[in-house]
Amino acid sequence: MILNKLKQLSILIAALAGLTVKAQETSQRTSKPNFVFIMPDQWRGQALGFLGIEPVMTPHLDALAKESHVFTQAIANYPVCSPSRAMMMTGQLPLENGVWSNVNSATAPYGIELAPDKICWSNLLKEAGYTNAWIGKWHLDSPHEPYVPTYNNKGKVAWNEWTPPDRRPGFDFWYAYGTYDRHLRPMYWDTHAKRDEFKYVDQWGPEHEVDKALEFIEQLDGKTPFSVTLSINPPHSVYSHVPDKYLAMYKDLPVAELAKQPGIPAADTEMGKLYRNTIQQYYAAITGVDEQIGRLVKGLEDKGLMENTVLIFLSDHGNCLGRNGEHAKNNHFEESLRIPAMIYWKNRIKPNMDNKSLFSLLDLYPTILGLLGVEDKQSVPGTDFTDLLVHGKPVNVKHQFFMGRINPRNKSGGFRGIRTATYKLAYVKNRPVDKSQVYLYNVANDPYDQQNIADTHPEVVKELTKELKVWLKKANDPFLSDI
Template sequence: MKNRFITFLALASLFSSCVKMQTEDERKASPNLLFIFADQYRRASLGFLNEDPVNTPNLDSLASKGVFFSKAVANHPLCSPYRGMLLTGKYPLSNGVISNCNSARTEYGNYLKKEEICFSDVLVENGYSAGYVGKWHLDGPTPTAKGEPVVWDTWCPPDHRHGFSFWYAYGTHGRHNQPYYWATNSPEDEPVVVDQWSPEHEADILINYLRNSQQERDSDKPFAMFWSINPPHTPFDEVPEHYKKAYGNRNYREVLNRENVEFTSNRDVKGGDRGVEQKIHLAPDYFAMVEGVDDQIGRVIAELKRLDLYENTIIVFSADHGEMMGSHGLMHKNVWFKEAYEIPLIVHYPKALKAKTDDLLISVPDYMPTMLGLLGLGESIPQEVEGKDYSGVFTDEKIVRPDKQLYFGANPDNPGGGKRGFRNKEYTFAVSKGKDGEKYYYLYHDKEDPYQLTNIWGQNSELDQQMEQELEALLKDMNDPWL
């Protein structure tokens, strides 16, 4: 592949394989990478978009000076599948992480495999010191039989960490106010329990990592730090009071300003999370968490600047998936509507990239090859990767731009079931299979109906047929058992 990195960084050459290491001079010239992704953070909650009522000055600043991808989506809007796609550059059916990892799904191979060549593996093989902080949610707990309690969290042994030499993480839990973590050398039975809001505590850990006072990283190498922040994921009300104050006197009906919000559950949408009546009143707390996350990201950025690391650090902000928060009478994720499907994607590196907004139809498997291309490691992208290297976008090169983005939803015990669809520049199309095999169709003209209020399936038979044919061709190309 063509080296897409800016020439003034003076990288001596491209690398012919993942095992070819950088020279010392090349390492010194290479930028650091800080890849941040917040869980359940919807695109509309970026303050500069003026959609949700949030205040996010730090993310706004990153976007104003970086590249904002306005059409980024979570192809499978769920925690573990996003992480699997991000790290492997492959779609769920290929990497095996088809749904959220837990003990009921381990027997189906629903976890990140040790033999996968991951984003972090490639970085380490090319001279990076890699670290991971926060929620991992990619391991398979010991399988449990049907009817037994399902186990969600599990310890990740060092030989399953895919090159991350600094580790301060957990599988998955919802303890924002009293989180626990396994440190790099923590035994399985000795997690570190903390009485502190998790984003704030993790920011403290990252600040110490950057200072490197205890040799948390190899100071002779560039660092690649992946920070997975659990909030604004549920439980929404586990957020410090000083962040809640901004919304303390506002009713949830005031803050939910989207035209498609419904305050009772929508039974007409097959395959969406309901329970709106029990959860939607916590909307102010969700937005409070968004502001809190931005605040903690700002602390880390301030430390990068203080340590003179900011100018040579690529900062990426993304999210696992979005949050419906009452739109279409639904809660949470795992559905094709914009509120769950669309996610933030900001790439900030003013030293080499000019600020702009780009409407590339980028998918999560594209992140790994695109970032490797930006780092000058295009020739080290594993052959098995299904995503594409779109790093030419950063330097305004002419590229072949994708014309659609896959939407996928399934369980590992029935990979041919669930939901499938795609989005192009004009429409969102999705099909949901019921347990009896019956199909339910959803088609939205996003250009004319930005809040997706009207399902136009059945109004134009020619358009319907075109959508079905395009979806069939896409799934056939991916060897999807849905067909």
């Protein structure tokens, strides 16, 4: 009799324990996930160790990729700093969000900066109860006189500017600058600093910014969901501004052999010299940033936060670094357009090396809101990839729209294009020629854009031009009248 009662009691205890575990699991699933967004600047999509395309070392991202959904075909829709950042924040195309060129004093007369009435994903997270932090480069506020006395405001064009509190969309914690490229001694404004109260730091920017991110996470109450955006400047130029320990890792890089790749100009040309003189520094900065990402991930793991955190890693645009005669970005070539992009969420997003999906920066805004379960308040042209990421359902995206190099005085200038998994079509207006030049590349077989096949594939040009016109009409883009 007593044994039977003890047996019944043990069964009851086991059942209650099971219910407790299930309740905890349900709580974890239904509680709002935290969000960590890591965005280094000018990191081209091909420069990741695990892809095996370039001899660059990224061990921490290699490990993270094994647990993430990796979009190997991801692009920046406007591959230059400010327009990319404005698209990522608002989900809107540049001619709609008002940032169709880089933000600086030369574009200020045309009103090019992110207007405070634009809805950003961070505004919506704030309304949903999140505590939000922005750390690092912002580059969405136009410099104004008297200019802040930093080195990059003393030439013909001023670049750097303070962001007033009413222009920080939904961010509670602010540790940032406009744009500033001296990475070994960066400068910042903190949350409560006034315009003339910036400070310099004698520490490599990426390392210092991860320190600040970990400090921010450490002081959270553990009850409120949070987001941290880590906007790291390297591997953006100045390329030589990287700690020696990372440079030493590439002392034996076979630069002469690498320079034999398609599209690398001759050694006696300006762009050929750029590539040969900076590729080691560029890789060193990437490896250094990778190490800092590893520190951040470990800090999240140590606090048990990786269990319910959506982590997104991507860049604002790529970097030609001399290839195809292009200095860096803001052009239609693959190394300018292509970006790294991976999304992690433990036990919710299945690891996938996705070589097919045509993800772009326009898709970031709706995908962030979709993953976090936050309701949007506006219609945006991008696609929410949540169904693919969480449920494995295909997302019907057949084209990636891109644009760039728009002179603020003429919205119909620059280039526009459409990219698929196989082809890339670009209409390019090269100064001072006013007529568009047509470029078509088979990006599947010609990843370095070496053969313009527009003349031999008129049917492909016609079909993709039709799709491009749909995008241009949707964007009310005056470029439409020129194709």
